[in-house]
Amino acid sequence: MKTRRSSAGWAIACVFIVFYALFPVLWILSMSFKTGDDINNGKFLPSNWSWDNYDTVFDTSLFTSALRNSIGVSAISTIVSVFLATLAAYAIARLNFRGKRLILSLALAIAIFPTVALISPLFDMWRSLGLYDTWLGLILPYLSFTLPLSIWVLSAFFREIPWEMEQAAQVDGATAWQAFRKVIVPLAAPGVFTAAIITFFFAWNDFAFGISLTASERARTVPAALAFFTGESFFQQPTAAIAAASVVVTIPVIALVLVFQRKIVAGLTSGAVKG
């Protein structure tokens, strides 16, 4: 009796968590299908479902160029960041060299660094270096802000890898590099995925750099472009159009979460579980 009651309790708890997580997403989705008077109908659902807002959004170069910029900048940042972090984390987890503590403390310092504090110097520097309003001008800060966490996650993974295997590979004649590439990389793949996803989310999500270090459609990313939808390029109230654009940029996030759910959670938890 008691178990049945408690399992019903767990089911309710589950449903509540799912509802908590998805409710605002459903709201913005519903909003994106509203047109005309529906937008201000004070109800959760539209009375008339319409794709008009999506048409508007994809006809607006402000949004399409921002989407292109976001995809490009996030993808490049992710690949470069994870590559550099993998190398660094391997060195930190496996090798003895002076400066290791320095790198770790620097990574920690950056992990707690207030991003907005960098806007002022970077705005100034990028303007004189010609990096203002370019992809590279965004990629560089994204790299330096995602490297610490990636190094952190990856070195935790590297520490748990059975190192006898690497030594065994080296005894069998593999060089240190081969041992790294053939033995460690496959074992560390879940960690690499986690690092990649976290990096991608950071770059995709960034707003502060996006609005301060860009000025035009050349490099402006989606979160920044969303903020500039207001008053520009729309004769009507931009509310529903912003909702549609929001839904479009949320799709990649949901797709990643659906495909890599296990890897993200495993990456965030496995280090702690194995202790």
Place this chain on the structure above:
Amino acid sequence: MATVTAPTAEPGTTTGPARANRRSDRARSEERLGWMLAGPAFVVMVAVTGYPMLRAVYQSLFSYRITAPDEREFIGLKNYTTVLTDSLWWTDVGTTVFITVVTVLIELVIGFAFASVMHRLVFGRRTVRTSILVPYGIITVVAAYAWQYAFALDSGFVNNWFGLDDFAWFSQRWSAIAVIILAEVWKTTPFISLLLLAGLAQVPVELGEAAKVDGATWWQRLSRVTLPNMKPAIMVALLFRTLDAYRIFDTVFIMTGGAQDTETVSFLAYRQVISRTEIGLGSAVSVLLFLTVVLIAFLFIKGFKTDLSQVRGNQ
């Protein structure tokens, strides 16, 4: 990097010269490989954060406006006194601290509840974890718009649902801050609950069972067994969330634009530099923001003995 090991490596000075020599060669090549691998990441991190921050410290000593570059002059610490004697700065600090404390406390409780549920879940584990990752991954600006539209007078449904008529959430300070906190809590609770879930997994199951056999109540088991064993995970989650919450910028920008005294410290720094092009004054605000964050981290690490080496189980 060139000088590597102690002089004991010299042949003939130790009882096992060959062995020592081999080790030193190995150490040297290890050191070289270490820097080859970690060097690029190190350079990027220093070049894009360390150096600009030093530059901000330098710039903060000048009166410098981009629109008037010729009038740039050294004024020492005057920017700092300007900022620190301005009541706007202290209002912003107060707002930021309030949002940070309330947000982190609420999400610590909700996050722990979620973690406990996820920890014991047998069925639907995948669905729950997948959905909880959605707020974590969603763009903050998008989340801010979603909540703003929900509470807005024209497009919102909240007032309609709760019979609040034309209560304007964003035209009073505290109701605006409440909505900002709600949006922040929704977005960041998943992160804290996943960290706490990792911490829960570290608590030995036998301890809880033994306590149960001995007749401990649910609350006793939670407060005497589970929580003390999770302390490292809780402290780390708290530290990272507090620092993160203190930087709040996106949500405020979208929801209120800093109106009704909802401006935060990050927003102030942004406004000085980008809207007012006051590089000198903006740099001073940035440096102060940075110092506050360092102070918070220091309090956690020294004051609350947060052991960062325990974060991911390398005890």
